[in-house]
Amino acid sequence: MAGWFRRLLQKPKQSSIHTSSSSHSSTSHSLSSSPSSFSSSASAWSSSSSSSTSTAQPGRPAPVDISSSSARWAKSYDVCICHSEVDLEFVEELVSYLESQPQSLRCFLQLRDSVAGSAVMTELCEAVQNSHCWVMLITPSFLQDPWCRYQMHQALAEAPMANGRTIPVLKDIDRKDYPKELRNLYYIYTALKENSFRQIRDTVLRYLEELCRSSTSGME
Numbered sequence: 498m499a500g501w502f503r504r505l506l507q508k509p510k511q512s513s514i515h516t517s518s519s520s521h522s523s524t525s526h527s528l529s530s531s532p533s534s535f536s537s538s539a540s541a542w543s544s545s546s547s548s549s550t551s552t553a554q555p556g557r558p559a560p561v562d563i564s565s566s567s568a569r570w571a572k573s574y575d576v577c578i579c580h581s582e583v584d585l586e587f588v589e590e591l592v593s594y595l596e597s598q599p600q601s602l603r604c605f606l607q608l609r610d611s612v613a614g615s616a617v618m619t620e621l622c623e624a625v626q627n628s629h630c631w632v633m634l635i636t637p638s639f640l641q642d643p644w645c646r647y648q649m650h651q652a653l654a655e656a657p658m659a660n661g662r663t664i665p666v667l668k669d670i671d672r673k674d675y676p677k678e679l680r681n682l683y684y685i686y687t688a689l690k691e692n693s694f695r696q697i698r699d700t701v702l703r704y705l706e707e708l709c710r711s712s713t714s715g716m717e
Contacts, residue, residue, distance in 0.1 A: 561709045563600060568712035569629070569705055576664075576701050577605040577628035579648045581638035587668065587690075588634060594694045595701070602701060617644065625651045629708065630701050633665045633679070640674065653678060661704040664697060 563569050576595065580588045588606065595602040605628055611620045621644065625631060631652040639645045656662040665684035667675065675684065685700075687693040 561706045561713070563702070563705045563709050566709035566712060568709050572627050572629050573603070574605040574624070574628040575603045575705060576630045576632055577624045577652075578607075578632050578634065579639075579645060579652065580607075580634040581636060581642045581645055582608070583638035584634055584636050584668070590690075591632075591634075591694060591697065595698055598698060600702060600705075602698070618647070621648045622651055624648075625655055630662045630664060630704055632697060633663065634668060635665055635670060635676065635679075635684070636668045637670055637674075640670070640676070646676075649676070649678065661700065661707070664700050666693065666697065 569575070578588050578592060585608065592604045592606050595604050605624045607620070607624065610624075625648060631648075633639070633649055633652070652663050663679070663682060665675075665679050665682055666687060667684050668687040685693050685696045
């Protein structure tokens with residue numbers, strides 16, 4: 498009788514132990530699945546953050562077709578090359594390079610494009626007024642040529658705000674000999690001819706694109 502009674506009293510303990518074990522197992526399973534849920538949430542946040550970051554790209558100006566813009570054709574030339582006759586060989590190479598570009602840049606070359614019989618001063622002034630940009634090839638000969646300096650002053654008078662139209666190009670001179678009138682302008686140095694030609698082309702095209710873009714937005 499006593500043995501039966503003891504066995505009866507021991508049954509709840511076994512059930513209690515089983516319940517505790519089951520509860521512990523359930524808790525362990527819940528804890529083990531918790532990192533997976535956290536990882537999933539973190540992954541979703543990371544994906545959302547990455548997505549929002551990738552879409553926040555700054556806009557860029559739309560490309561402009563300068564070949565059909567009336568603003569470009571309002572002047573006879575895209576660029577006027579101001580130079581000394583001593584530097585004609587270098588200038589002819591530059592003009593050939595610019596005119597062979599896909600944009601067919603129109604260059605004014607004094608000895609080629611001036612009208613025979615016209616006054617030098619008149620031709621120089623009209624070349625400046627009828628060109629969008631002016632390349633100043635600053636060399637020792639340029640600094641000693643009064644007509645070159647005259648044309649330089651005309652260009653500065655035409656566009657005194659240094660808005661990219663005047664492009665100084667230094668060749669065979671030191672920085673100390675750079676004309677004081679141009680000291681507020683960045684210049685291109687011809688250490689490597691090919692690189693300087695590309696820089697001149699890019700500067701002219703940048704100005705023409707901005708000119709055409711402004712003209713288009715003004716018409717809207």
